[in-house]
Amino acid sequence: MELLRIDTERCVRCGLCAQVCPLVIITQDEEGLPAERENTASRCINCGHCVSVCPTGALGTVHSSPEDCTPLSPKDLLDTDAAFRLFGMRRSVRRYLPEPIPPAELDRILETAHMAPxxxxxxxxxxxxxxxxxxxxxxxxACVETMRGSGNDFYAGFVRAFDKGHDVILRGCTTLVTAHSGPEFPWGQVDCVIAATHLELAASVCGYGACWAGFVMRAAQNSDEVREALGLPEGHAAHACMMLGRPALRYARIPSRGPVPVRRFAD
Ligand SMILES: Cc1cc2nc3c(=O)[nH]c(=O)nc-3n(C[C@H](O)[C@H](O)[C@H](O)COP(=O)(O)O)c2cc1C
Structure with a gap:
């Protein structure tokens, strides 16, 4: 099956589709039109870059067409200061109101996270x-039970607090989202962590609080009961767990993190 769908009337022969294809599948024919290199179509990873970059919407593939995509214009670029503030303003929220996140809003946050690399x-x-x-x-x-049985002193205070009715594990969040993947994906853990990071930022933009649930992730590695309560499919690992909810407090300032520990090399 041919990979590319080309509208020759619209194509301006700019060659951008060939330049961005990460698998070097696309080239230009003698007329400058996009062409598939022989026997390469099966390598396509459906990243959509060729379709996204085309300035005239002339190119589609068997996987996606320009009509499936969201149009972009230069004015869609974010104001830099606002965007940077967004990264700084994200906080690990540990106090939540009891109201649940409306399903449509959670769906939107998940759809944004689904765009992660x-x-x-x-x-x-x-x-x-x-x-x-x-x-x-x-x-x-169930997490606290794994801590109680671990013999690790670090957990003792958390176990005591939980026993007194203070949920130091999930902090009163109304939603717990787990990103998981099957063992057939060697980069699954990294991909889940990246996607969860996008989820956390998307939640923050929408005015919701989020916090990584590291205790849950750790407990899920050792406890079938935790895995069962999380609803994980057989064989899947909980690579990222995120508490979510409406924050019960607002932060008044961005904490200082000191200088960036960076090393630089150049010719
Ligand atoms: C992998 C990971 C696991 C974490 N697990 C927990 C957790 O179980 N409970 C918690 O309250 N915070 C947890 N945190 C939040 C960190 O404590 C927090 O990111 C850090 O203190 C910096 O605060 P900030 O996120 O507001 O900048 C976790 C963070 C990461 C990245």
């Missing part, structure tokens, strides 16, 4: 959403 564009990340105070408490309690 993934190795070879394999998009291995699967999401599992848990809501409901009872089920969330079950997850937190």
């Amino acid at each position: 993934s190795a070879s564009n394999l998009r291995p990340v699967r999401w599992t959403v848990v809501e409901g105070a009872e089920r969330l408490h079950r997850i937190a309690a």
Whole structure:
């Protein structure tokens, strides 16, 4: 099957599609039109770059057409200061209001996270959403049991606080989102962490709080009960767990993180 769909009337023969194809599948024929290199179409990773870069919407592939894409114009660029503030303003939120996140808003946040990069564009990340105070408490309690049985002193204070009714595991969040992937994806863990990072930022933009649930991730490695309560499919690893909810507080300033520890080399 041919990979490319070319509207020769619209194509301006700029060659940008060939320049951006990461698998070097696209070249230009003698007329300057996009052409597939012989026997390369099966390598296409459906990244959509050729379709996205085409200035006239002349190019589609068997996987995607310009009509499936969201148009972009230079005015869609974010104001730099606002964008940088967004990164600085994100905080790990540990106090939440009891109101759940409206499903449409959570869907939008997940759709944004789904745009995150993934190795070879394999998009291995699967999401599992848990809501409901009872089920969330079950997850937190199962985590605490793994801590209690670990013999690790570091956990003692957390276990004591939880036993006194303070949820130091899930912090009263209303939603717990897990990014997981199957063992067939060697970059699954990295892809999940990247996607969850996008999720955290998207939630922050929408006015929701988020916090990595590291205790849950650790407990899920050792406890079938935690994995079962998280609703993970067989064989999947919980590579990223994120608490979400409406924050019960606002931060008044961005904390200082000191100088960036960077090393530089140049010719
Ligand atoms: C992988 C990872 C796991 C984390 N696990 C937890 C956790 O289980 N509980 C918690 O309260 N915070 C957790 N955090 C949040 C960190 O403590 C937090 O990012 C750090 O203190 C810096 O604060 P900030 O995120 O507001 O900049 C985790 C963060 C990361 C990246």
